Amino acid sequence: MASHDLQVVARTLVSDGKGILAADETSPTLTKRFDTLGIQSTEQSRRIYREMLFTSPGAGEFISGVIMYDETIRQKSAGDTPLAKILENQHMLAGIKVDTGAKPMADHPHETVTEGLDGLRDRLAEYRAMGAVFAKWRAVIHLTETLPSAACVSANAHALARYAALCQEQEFVPIVEPEVLMDGSHTIERCEEVTGIVLQAVFHALLEQGVVLESMLLKPNMVVPGKDCPRQASLEAVAVATLRCLRRHVPAAVPGIVFLSGGQDARLATAHLNAINRLEGPKPWKISFSFGRALQDPALEAWHGKDVNLTAGQRALYLRANSNGAASLGKYSDEMEAASSSADEPAHRRDWRDD
Numbered sequence: 076m077a078s079h080d081l082q083v084v085a086r087t088l089v090s091d092g093k094g095i096l097a098a099d100e101t102s103p104t105l106t107k108r109f110d111t112l113g114i115q116s117t118e119q120s121r122r123i124y125r126e127m128l129f130t131s132p133g134a135g136e137f138i139s140g141v142i143m144y145d146e147t148i149r150q151k152s153a154g155d156t157p158l159a160k161i162l163e164n165q166h167m168l169a170g171i172k173v174d175t176g177a178k179p180m181a182d183h184p185h186e187t188v189t190e191g192l193d194g195l196r197d198r199l200a201e202y203r204a205m206g207a208v209f210a211k212w213r214a215v216i217h218l219t220e221t222l223p224s225a226a227c228v229s230a231n232a233h234a235l236a237r238y239a240a241l242c243q244e245q246e247f248v249p250i251v252e253p254e255v256l257m258d259g260s261h262t263i264e265r266c267e268e269v270t271g272i273v274l275q276a277v278f279h280a281l282l283e284q285g286v287v288l289e290s291m292l293l294k295p296n297m298v299v300p301g302k303d304c305p306r307q308a309s310l311e312a313v314a315v316a317t318l319r320c321l322r323r324h325v326p327a328a329v330p331g332i333v334f335l336s337g338g339q340d341a342r343l344a345t346a347h348l349n350a351i352n353r354l355e356g357p358k359p360w361k362i363s364f365s366f367g368r369a370l371q372d373p374a375l376e377a378w379h380g381k382d383v384n385l386t387a388g389q390r391a392l393y394l395r396a397n398s399n400g401a402a403s404l405g406k407y408s409d410e411m412e413a414a415s416s417s418a419d420e421p422a423h424r425r426d427w428r429d430d
């Protein structure tokens with residue numbers, strides 16, 4: 076694939092009114108989510124769940140691509156079709172998570188560095204043969220009064236940049252995901268400060284490694300106060316801080332910014348995305364979603380591991396995808412939620428994103 080084609084893939088992923096479904100939880104993380112609902116986690120039940128999501132009728136109107144986990148891209152549907160092919164039939168591009176997780180960082184307690192560069196060139200070639208055209212790598216930044224350390228920021232930025240360069244060499248569009256976590260009691264101002272520092276380091280590293288910015292997507296956190304911060308922020312305040320931070324640190328050459336949801340309530344994540352897109356002023360990139368929990372939780376809840384609920388699960392995904400597609404255009408409204416009571420999710424399940 077020429078660099079021109081990579082740009083087409085990147086732009087296709089953020090075409091008008093569309094975003095990405097992150098369905099790339101590792102098996103242990105998906106098992107935790109299943110456990111809470113009493114769903115047995117087996118290779119088969121995970122496959123049924125993912126197949127339910129991928130075959131949701133009409134979801135392709137709002138979902139341009141799906142990020143899968145290694146187990147999933149190797150699985151076949153009940154009808155013996157590879158799940159990557161199922162996505163293609165639904166007009167959704169196949170993506171793959173290629174990092175191997177955030178591991179404790181030497182000499183830096185409470186901090187992690189994401190691993191997975193070893194053998195990545197060969198793994199990408201294998202995933203390409205299975206139909207994947209884009210990839211994802213997530214760096215995790217813990218925020219406290221004293222963290223992150225400069226060492227943690229630069230190690231994660233460097234790894235993200237080397238991953239992105241390898242992806243482009245192997246003709247994949249890299250999704251570059253530096254996530255500043257919502258855990259803690261920090262203020263929105265502190266989140267903005269740290270998100271800015273991290274983005275600056277990431278783009279410095281990307282340019283140093285020769286990554287073509289036109290052929291990648293950025294997947295950042297929104298700028299929000301910590302979950303335990305006594306001073307929570309309005310939709311408007313989150314939108315203003317997020318857009319200001321992105322304008323300061325994300326080059327205009329990047330075609331799209333696709334947010335992670337990070338444990339936000341599904342409807343709140345949608346409302347934030349909408350508020351960001353409705354702000355006045357320059358937005359040189361498409362601003363859309365690459366949500367995991369905020370797209371999936373209502374569908375998982377509706378399905379509950381039962382075949383009889385497969386249609387309800389698909390409907391729940393469709394409704395969230397529809398709302399987020401509208402939010403990516405700044406056209407979301409509360410009325411869109413009227414049909415989706417299942418969007419109310421239990422808070423206890425939102426925290427889990429171990430991978």
Ligand code: 13P
Nearest residue numbers: 097335336337366367368
């Ligand atoms: P959440 O939207 O649940 O944060 O997941 C997105 C993701 O892919 C994290 O790596």
